[in-house]
Amino acid sequence: MANVLWLQGGACSGNTMSFLNAEEPTVVELITDFGVNILWHPSIGLEIGQQVEHLMNDIKKGKVQLDILVFEGSIIQGPNGSGTMNYFCDRPMMDWVKELSAVAAFVVAIGDCATWGGIPAVPPNPSESTGFQFHKDKKGGFLGANYKSKGGLPVINIPGCPAHPDWISQILVAIATGRIGDVLLDEFHRPKTFFTDFVQTGCPNAISFAQKVDGHFGKRGGCLFYEVGCRGPMTRASCNRILWNRTSSKTRANHPCLGCTEPGFPHHDLMPGSVFKTMKYLGFLPKDVPTGTNKMAYYMRAGFEKAMGAVENMTGANKEHFETSK
Numbered sequence: 434m435a436n437v438l439w440l441q442g443g444a445c446s447g448n449t450m451s452f453l454n455a456e457e458p459t460v461v462e463l464i465t466d467f468g469v470n471i472l473w474h475p476s477i478g479l480e481i482g483q484q485v486e487h488l489m490n491d492i493k494k495g496k497v498q499l500d501i502l503v504f505e506g507s508i509i510q511g512p513n514g515s516g517t518m519n520y521f522c523d524r525p526m527m528d529w530v531k532e533l534s535a536v537a538a539f540v541v542a543i544g545d546c547a548t549w550g551g552i553p554a555v556p557p558n559p560s561e562s563t564g565f566q567f568h569k570d571k572k573g574g575f576l577g578a579n580y581k582s583k584g585g586l587p588v589i590n591i592p593g594c595p596a597h598p599d600w601i602s603q604i605l606v607a608i609a610t611g612r613i614g615d616v617l618l619d620e621f622h623r624p625k626t627f628f629t630d631f632v633q634t635g636c637p638n639a640i641s642f643a644q645k646v647d648g649h650f651g652k653r654g655g656c657l658f659y660e661v662g663c664r665g666p667m668t669r670a671s672c673n674r675i676l677w678n679r680t681s682s683k684t685r686a687n688h689p690c691l692g693c694t695e696p697g698f699p700h701h702d703l704m705p706g707s708v709f710k711t712m713k714y715l716g717f718l719p720k721d722v723p724t725g726t727n728k729m730a731y732y733m734r735a736g737f738e739k740a741m742g743a744v745e746n747m748t749g750a751n752k753e754h755f756e757t758s759k
């Protein structure tokens with residue numbers, strides 16, 4: 434049995450909506466088959482008012498064991514570092530977060546706002562929002578760079594706007610079944626199993642990317658990188674491997690990837706107005722090469738894919754792809 438407490442900060446509840454749509458496993462299966470006991474959740478918890486406050490205090494004092502603290506939304510520190518813009522159970526939420534993070538066996542930050550600060554942290558950031566252990570791509574955030582939960586791990590980050598529901602439910606299973614030690618984290622504390630490959634892996638437009646064939650919003654065929662700024666080649670996420678609703682993904686529906694699992698999202702502060710715009714001169718924009726990726730290796734891979742695409746085109750090896758994707 435793993436006791437889970439789910440709290441929200443500067444959030445739109447998008448990750449809750451996503452989580453409730455989990456399929457492998459579903460939220461019901463988490464409870465019935467995997468021993469997840471949801472102590473409280475803002476949308477599905479039955480307790481209200483002082484009942485929640487009592488629960489929070491019992492957890493803080495160690496009377497109720499907290500195995501997993503799940504948090505969606507930014508940590509709001511405004512105004513002037515007081516945190517009073519986000520009151521919860523009679524106190525600033527950030528005070529609860531500090532104390533509960535000290536007693537939780539594991540802490541899981543869900544969505545961009547909890548992981549990196551997300552949209553609330555876009556300058557001028559009036560709510561003084563930040564992420565649990567990162568502020569954008571800088572390690573630190575609210576809990577500090579050296580924070581580790583009682584279980585010995587830093588905050589486990591599951592980014593996305595929102596996060597894919599099965600990324601959330603599968604990590605909760607890994608913790609509840611004692612297998613989280615097998616889950617490796619990357620430099621941004623993201624589980625490598627979901628965030629190693631780029632969104633482009635599995636995208637049916639990959640051949641068009643290699644051959645530089647332009648695509649357009651909502652129309653099949655062609656790659657969305659060149660004219661509408663798809664960030665699939667520079668965004669680590671399994672959206673084309675673990676499909677949304679087990680059916681599709683943005684790029685399969687011919688909508689550009691917005692890079693929502695990367696710490697720079699929504700990229701406005703990096704380059705104002707960059708959504709749906711292609712940054713074509715990759716070499717002069719170092720952030721365009723995926724973080725943690727060797728620039729030379731990235732360009733070599735892109736060149737190789739382009740060459741392979743040309744060979745396939747000559748030999749007709751990609752004929753089947755074009756026929757099935759029409």
Ligand code: SF4
Pocket residue numbers: 632633634636637638639640641642655656657658663664665666684689690
């Ligand atoms: S649509 Fe996006 S993810 Fe798909 S091949 Fe083009 S750039 Fe890559």
Ligand code: SF4
Pocket residue numbers: 593594632668669670672682683684689690691692693694
């Ligand atoms: S395709 Fe890109 S923007 Fe869409 S959910 Fe996946 S990572 Fe986020």
